[in-house]
Amino acid sequence: AQKITQTQPGMFVQEKEAVTLDCTYDTSDQSYGLFWYKQPSSGEMIFLIYQGSYDEQNATEGRYSLNFQKARKSANLVISASQLGDSAMYFCAMRVIGNQFYFGTGTSLTVIP
Amino acid sequence: NAGVTQTPKFQVLKTGQSMTLQCAQDMNHEYMSWYRQDPGMGLRLIHYSVGAGITDQGEVPNGYNVSRSTTEDFPLRLLSAAPSQTSVYFCASSYSGTLNYGYTFGSGTRLTVV
Numbered sequence: 001a002q003k004i005t006q007t008q009p010g011m012f013v014q015e016k017e018a019v020t021l022d023c024t025y026d027t028s029d030q031s032y033g034l035f036w037y038k039q040p041s042s043g044e045m046i047f048l049i050y051q052g053s054y055d056e057q058n059a060t061e062g063r064y065s066l067n068f069q070k071a072r073k074s075a076n077l078v079i080s081a082s083q084l085g086d087s088a089m090y091f092c093a094m095r096v097i098g099n100q101f102y103f104g105t106g107t108s109l110t111v112i113p
Numbered sequence: 114n115a116g117v118t119q120t121p122k123f124q125v126l127k128t129g130q131s132m133t134l135q136c137a138q139d140m141n142h143e144y145m146s147w148y149r150q151d152p153g154m155g156l157r158l159i160h161y162s163v164g165a166g167i168t169d170q171g172e173v174p175n176g177y178n179v180s181r182s183t184t185e186d187f188p189l190r191l192l193s194a195a196p197s198q199t200s201v202y203f204c205a206s207s208y209s210g211t212l213n214y215g216y217t218f219g220s221g222t223r224l225t226v227v
Contacts, residue, residue: 009153033212045203045218052213091155095212099144099163101205105155 002027004092006104013082014112020067021077021107023092029053032096034075036066039089039106048090051075079109087111115139119204119219126194126226134189134222136204142217143209145187146171147179149200150221156203162187163209194226 003026013019025034036048051059051066059066067076079086092104117138126132138145146161158171162181176198178190187206191198201223205216 031212033215035215037215037218043201043221043223045205045216045221047215047217050213050215093215095215097212099161099207099209101146101158101207101216103156105153 002029002094002096002100002102004094004102004104006092006107008107009105010108010110012110012112013079013086015084016081018078018080019082019109021079021090021092021109023075023077023104025073025075025092025094025102027073027094027096029096032094034066034068035093035095035101036064036075036077037091037093039091040085041088045091049077082111084111084113117204117206117217117219119202119222121222122220124222124224126191126224128194128196128226130194132191132194134191134202134204134224136187136189136219137185138187138206138217139185140206140217141184142206143184145181145204145206146216147177147187147189148203148205149173149198150203151200159189159202191224196226198224199226200224 005024032053034051038046049061065078089106094102120135147159148156160179162168204219208214
């Protein structure tokens with residue numbers, strides 16, 4: 001079965017601190033892609049970062065990095081130097097062969113000034 | 114700007130009314146999907162399409178119809194609105210046959226059924 005699990009419904013972080021949002025995935029496929037999306041209170045879905053299953057290096061995009069541990073089937077998002085504008089809902093997603101995407105239930109992040 | 118255009122942004126329907134949510138993309142994406150987002154439940158797939166003339170059901174298809182007559186357009190029809198269909202709806206598109214390309218999402222439609 002294909003599944004994404006995000007176990008943290010809500011997280012708080014102090015401004016300028018780093019925060020890790022957890023994501024575990026379940027698939028028997030060898031090839032897959034992992035994605036993180038941000039949904040601010042305005043509602044749009046914004047792509048943040050991508051990691052391929054065969055990528056040996058962790059993906060990074062500015063202040064975002066993806067801590068990819070293939071053996072543990074985890075793809076945690078790390079946000080460094082949190083800003084007030086990082087307050088949002090964050091979704092982890094997996095794409096598998098056959099085009100389907102699977103989404104987690106999301107983590108609500110609040111950045112405290 | 115290239116992207117996914119979704120209309121309307123807000124809609125209030127009475128129970129039993131029908132309506133169509135419009136979705137159009139200009140990126141030549143083969144793969145298009147409709148999701149509904151409800152609190153605590155993440156994104157649930159309603160219907161998807163891998164190309165013009167081809168559609169299939171997702172996780173929660175009941176009460177919804179889709180068609181894909183062109184690559185660009187993928188409308189979602191609510192046949193007879195029910196309060197349980199109150200939700201935020203997202204259209205999304207992507208290239209087909211590749212794992213390293215994510216979704217581009219529309220801006221969403223907030224639908225309330227009274």
